[in-house]
Amino acid sequence: MKKIGLKDVAQHVGVSVALVSYVLNGQAEEKQVGKEIAEKIRKAAVELNYVPNQAAKSLKTQRTQTIGLVVADINYRFSSGITRAIESEAKRKGFTVIFGSSNESSAKFDEIVNVLANRQVDGLILVPVQGSEQTIHKLQQSEVPFVLIDRNFQHILTSSISLDNYKAAYDSTSYLIKMGHKRIGFINYETTMFNLTERNRGYKDALKAHGIKPEEQWLQRVGSNQKSDTAKGIDRLLSGENKCEAIFFATDRLAIFGLQHLNELQLNVPKDISVFSFDAAEAFDLFYCPVTHASQPLEKMGKMAVNSLIDIINKNKVINQIYLETEFVIGKSCRE
Amino acid sequence: MKKIGLKDVAQHVGVSVALVSYVLNGQAEEKQVGKEIAEKIRKAAVELNYVPNQAAKSLKTQRTQTIGLVVADINYRFSSGITRAIESEAKRKGFTVIFGSSNESSAKFDEIVNVLANRQVDGLILVPVQGSEQTIHKLQQSEVPFVLIDRNFQHILTSSISLDNYKAAYDSTSYLIKMGHKRIGFINYETTMFNLTERNRGYKDALKAHGIKPEEQWLQRVGSNQKSDTAKGIDRLLSGENKCEAIFFATDRLAIFGLQHLNELQLNVPKDISVFSFDAAEAFDLFYCPVTHASQPLEKMGKMAVNSLIDIINKNKVINQIYLETEFVIGKSCRE
DNA sequence: GTGAAAGCGCTAACAA
DNA sequence: TTGTTAGCGCTTTCAC
Numbered sequence: 026m027k028k029i030g031l032k033d034v035a036q037h038v039g040v041s042v043a044l045v046s047y048v049l050n051g052q053a054e055e056k057q058v059g060k061e062i063a064e065k066i067r068k069a070a071v072e073l074n075y076v077p078n079q080a081a082k083s084l085k086t087q088r089t090q091t092i093g094l095v096v097a098d099i100n101y102r103f104s105s106g107i108t109r110a111i112e113s114e115a116k117r118k119g120f121t122v123i124f125g126s127s128n129e130s131s132a133k134f135d136e137i138v139n140v141l142a143n144r145q146v147d148g149l150i151l152v153p154v155q156g157s158e159q160t161i162h163k164l165q166q167s168e169v170p171f172v173l174i175d176r177n178f179q180h181i182l183t184s185s186i187s188l189d190n191y192k193a194a195y196d197s198t199s200y201l202i203k204m205g206h207k208r209i210g211f212i213n214y215e216t217t218m219f220n221l222t223e224r225n226r227g228y229k230d231a232l233k234a235h236g237i238k239p240e241e242q243w244l245q246r247v248g249s250n251q252k253s254d255t256a257k258g259i260d261r262l263l264s265g266e267n268k269c270e271a272i273f274f275a276t277d278r279l280a281i282f283g284l285q286h287l288n289e290l291q292l293n294v295p296k297d298i299s300v301f302s303f304d305a306a307e308a309f310d311l312f313y314c315p316v317t318h319a320s321q322p323l324e325k326m327g328k329m330a331v332n333s334l335i336d337i338i339n340k341n342k343v344i345n346q347i348y349l350e351t352e353f354v355i356g357k358s359c360r361e
Numbered sequence: 362m363k364k365i366g367l368k369d370v371a372q373h374v375g376v377s378v379a380l381v382s383y384v385l386n387g388q389a390e391e392k393q394v395g396k397e398i399a400e401k402i403r404k405a406a407v408e409l410n411y412v413p414n415q416a417a418k419s420l421k422t423q424r425t426q427t428i429g430l431v432v433a434d435i436n437y438r439f440s441s442g443i444t445r446a447i448e449s450e451a452k453r454k455g456f457t458v459i460f461g462s463s464n465e466s467s468a469k470f471d472e473i474v475n476v477l478a479n480r481q482v483d484g485l486i487l488v489p490v491q492g493s494e495q496t497i498h499k500l501q502q503s504e505v506p507f508v509l510i511d512r513n514f515q516h517i518l519t520s521s522i523s524l525d526n527y528k529a530a531y532d533s534t535s536y537l538i539k540m541g542h543k544r545i546g547f548i549n550y551e552t553t554m555f556n557l558t559e560r561n562r563g564y565k566d567a568l569k570a571h572g573i574k575p576e577e578q579w580l581q582r583v584g585s586n587q588k589s590d591t592a593k594g595i596d597r598l599l600s601g602e603n604k605c606e607a608i609f610f611a612t613d614r615l616a617i618f619g620l621q622h623l624n625e626l627q628l629n630v631p632k633d634i635s636v637f638s639f640d641a642a643e644a645f646d647l648f649y650c651p652v653t654h655a656s657q658p659l660e661k662m663g664k665m666a667v668n669s670l671i672d673i674i675n676k677n678k679v680i681n682q683i684y685l686e687t688e689f690v691i692g693k694s695c696r697e
Numbered sequence: 698g699t700g701a702a703a704g705c706g707c708t709a710a711c712a713a
Numbered sequence: 714t715t716g717t718t719a720g721c722g723c724t725t726t727c728a729c
Contacts, residue, residue: 030722041700046724057698076479080425081722083416084705105441121459121480143412144457281646288649310617311648313624366706377716382708393714417706420721700729705722712717 029073037069038062045070049077092334093141093149094124095134102277102306103175103321104152110327111150118335120147131156142169148334150174155218170337174330176220177346184337184345186330190220193303193319193351194227195234197273200317201301202235204359206271208243210262212255212283213275215246224275224303240267247279255282256289263290263298271299271359277306277318284312295360305354315356322349365409373405374398381406385413428670429477429485430460431470438613438642439511439657440488446663447486454671456483467492478505484670486510491554506673510666512556513682520673520681522665526556529639529655529687530563531570533609536653537637538571540695542607544579546598548591548619549611551582560611560639576603583615591618592625599626599634607635607695613642613654620648631696641690651692658685 031049035042040062047056048066058066069075083089094111096104104126112122123144127134134157141149148170153161161181164171173185201209211228214221225244232239242265245258262269274280280302287294294300294314302309302318309316326349333345367385371378381402383392389399405411419425430447432440440462448458459480463470470493477485484506489497497517500507509521537545547564550557561580568575578601581594598605610616616638623630630636630650638645638654645652662685669681 031724032722042723043700043702043725044698050724059698062698076481078420078722079480080416080419081705082724084414084420084707084722085724087705089416099445109435123457145412145415284647288647307642308644308647311620311624311644311646313649367708368706378707379709379716379718380714386708395714398715414706417721418708420706420723421708423721698729701727703724703726705724707721708719710717710719713715 029075030078031075034066034069034073034075037073038065040066049075088147088338089145090119091121091123091144091146092331093138093144093146094122095137095141095149095151096124096126097129097152097154097175099126103304103323106323107152107174107327107330110324111331114328114331118331120331120335127152127154127157129154131160135160138164142167148172148338150330150334152176153178155216170334172330172333172337172345174326176218179219182344184333184343186326186333186347186349187220188321189348189350190223191227191230194224194273194275195231196227196351196353197301197303197319198228198231199235200353201271201273201299201359202231202237204271204299204361206299206359207237208240208267208269208271209237210243210245210259210269210272211275212245212247212258212262212272212279214279215248221275228273242267243269247282251278252282252285255279256286259283259286259290263292269298271301273301273303275303277302277304277309280316280318281306281308284309284316294358299359301359314358316358317356318354319351320354321351325349365411366414367411370402370405370409370411373409374401376402385411424483424674425481426455427457427459427480427482428667429474429480429482430458431473431477431485431487432460432462433465433488433490433511435462439640439659442659443488443510443663443666446660447667450664450667454667456667456671463488463490463493465490467496471496474500478503484508484674486666486670488512489514491552506670508666508669508673508681510662512554515555518680520669520679522662522669522683522685523556524657525684525686526559527563527566530560530609530611531567532563532687532689533637533639533655534564534567535571536689537607537609537635537695538567538573540607540635540697542635542695543573544576544603544605544607545573546579546581546595546605546608547611548581548583548594548598548608548615550615551584557611564609578603579605587614588618588621591615592622595619595622595626599628605634607637609637609639611639613638613640613645616652616654617642617644620645620652630694635695637695639687650694652694653692654690655687656690657687661685 031042031045035045044058045066047058048063053063092115115122125137127137131154134154138160151171151173152175153173173183175187177185177187213225229239247254274283292298302316304321305318367378367381371381380394383394384399384402428451451458461473467490470490474496487507487509488511489509509519511523513521513523549561565575583590610619628634638652640657641654
């Protein structure tokens with residue numbers, strides 16, 4: 026069964042390829058193609074099972090109908106979730122996604138962005154990493170459309186979709202306070218990334234707003250040695266006379282390390298200690314106690330990122346910064 | 362900065378496009394291009410930052426350098442793992458991967474395969490689902506290269522990469538027996554898929570080989586209501602006088618449901634019951650006890666699938682059925 | 698309303 | 714050894 030081309034359809038109907046092209050690209054009206062002819066063409070196309078050759082189309086239009094996606098680490102649940110969401114929305118809009126993972130390295134990030142741009146993607150969706158400002162700047166100079174997702178930079182004006190991290194952390198902390206806790210520890214990464222520092226700010230402000238003085242040692246920072254740093258952080262939170270009675274983890278990965286350590290310490294959640302996580306990991310499924318957490322609207326983020334990007338690709342030049350809210354999933358990990 | 366094409370490089374060096382094409386496609390020797398010229402061309406290409414236009418290339422060569430991947434359900438850890446492995450190997454070989462998920466539905470599977478084939482992928486890597494024999498047959502008639510992965514059909518001869526499921530189950534069961542267990546329950550899906558039925562066979566044969574008569578009620582089958590069926594299955598295994606002292610889960614998903622239920626029953630692993638899982642899920646991380654399990658060589662499978670497929674694409678017509686072995690990861694979930 | 702035809706950037710057969 | 718050139722299948726301008 027030979028491959029059907031535009032020409033074959035044209036021949037079949039007895040018209041020129043131009044007409045077929047117009048009709049099949051939804052320009053029938055615009056080009057004032059005869060109604061009947063148009064109908065015939067559409068019918069013939071399905072009958073013959075015509076499938077446009079994307080390569081030829083791309084060659085002519087200079088658009089590849091692909092978008093490049095760079096995530097920070099494919100092992101994050103955020104990454105796989107957002108990838109899925111982006112992929113499905115992209116497909117709906119007739120785009121294919123090709124992607125790469127920077128593993129939180131700015132050098133790798135720069136490399137991948139270049140590779141994808143060279144692959145002549147029509148646009149990029151990026152989760153920038155710490156230290157990637159240069160790459161973003163370069164991108165702004167070039168003509169490649171892109172949007173940032175999950176993270177953005179305070180001092181670079183680009184289209185982006187992210188969370189209102191301040192509010193999410195503020196509300197989460199307030200929830201713990203409402204549950205009767207006063208000494209609330211917060212475990213976050215040691216970082217300058219805006220999205221994470223905003224969580225610190227939200228946490229502290231919530232304490233203050235409720236008349237609690239945030240002790241410096243309540244905020245523990247985790248470096249590159251994630252597992253052991255988290256464990257150490259917890260140990261510190263649980264020592265001394267000002268012992269915390271609740272722990273708020275700034276990410277789901279930190280929560281995993283933390284819960285593992287609590288298991289090791291044989292501490293029961295929520296009996297011995299309350300736990301709140303920013304975002305959930307699949308691994309929570311097997312923890313004996315459902316973990317109360319803030320939940321990121323991945324579907325929505327992915328969808329908005331794709332549509333935002335397509336807008337830019339189509340030259341609707343607006344810088345669009347969107348901040349979404351998290352939802353709360355109440356489990357049983359916070360004692361009342 | 363305008364886009365550099367073959368022509369630009371040719372002009373820059375002062376030769377024809379043909380030479381540039383030859384050299385940049387590694388045919389310098391073959392076409393006996395002058396050494397010096399070749400060198401000049403290569404140098405100019407990097408200098409000018411030449412990037413070939415994939416669309417034009419595809420249009421001419423009728424190859425898209427993409428492979429289509431269809432997994433059974435993107436939520437399986439197997440799926441994400443194998444996708445990653447395939448993606449990275451494909452990239453190494455200059456291929457892009459586009460993929461879809463059948464959600465274990467043969468109708469969806471058929472649809473996706475068609476969509477991908479129409480996207481003119483050069484070949485397909487498929488995790489077939491129950492009832493997809495027709496689609497596979499159609500594929501065999503067509504000229505589209507493909508390999509099956511993880512699962513295959515006994516009565517259809519195609520290239521495939523899968524596990525030696527019989528041996529893996531046999532060895533796993535033998536391990537439990539060696540740990541001193543006699544009454545070993547097995548929880549598997551209710552299915553006719555070869556890869557899973559082979560696990561039943563391996564389980565039973567191992568018991569027999571060690572002089573244990575496999576009781577019919579030791580093998581519990583889980584239907585579409587996975588969570589509750591698993592729970593019921595476990596309840597049955599743990600009731601009566603012939604109560605099982607160990608449970609072997611045929612997949613990691615079943616193990617998750619099972620461990621959740623054991624949590625609900627407040628049974629301690631391994632004190633009250635030993636547990637062995639076929640493959641591990643990320644969620645195991647937060648179970649209080651490291652789960653002993655058989656581990657699938659995802660990296661290897663993905664890599665082999667890609668290379669096997671590329672072989673077929675390049676017309677090295679051999680049917681290649683590869684069966685890999687699992688490895689064992691010893692945790693603490695089996696009492697000695 | 699419709700058709701003819703010029704390329705998009707590349708490969709490869711053929712000519713020189 | 715190197716250059717010329719005919720398309721690959723499609724979009725789109727321009728002519729009718």
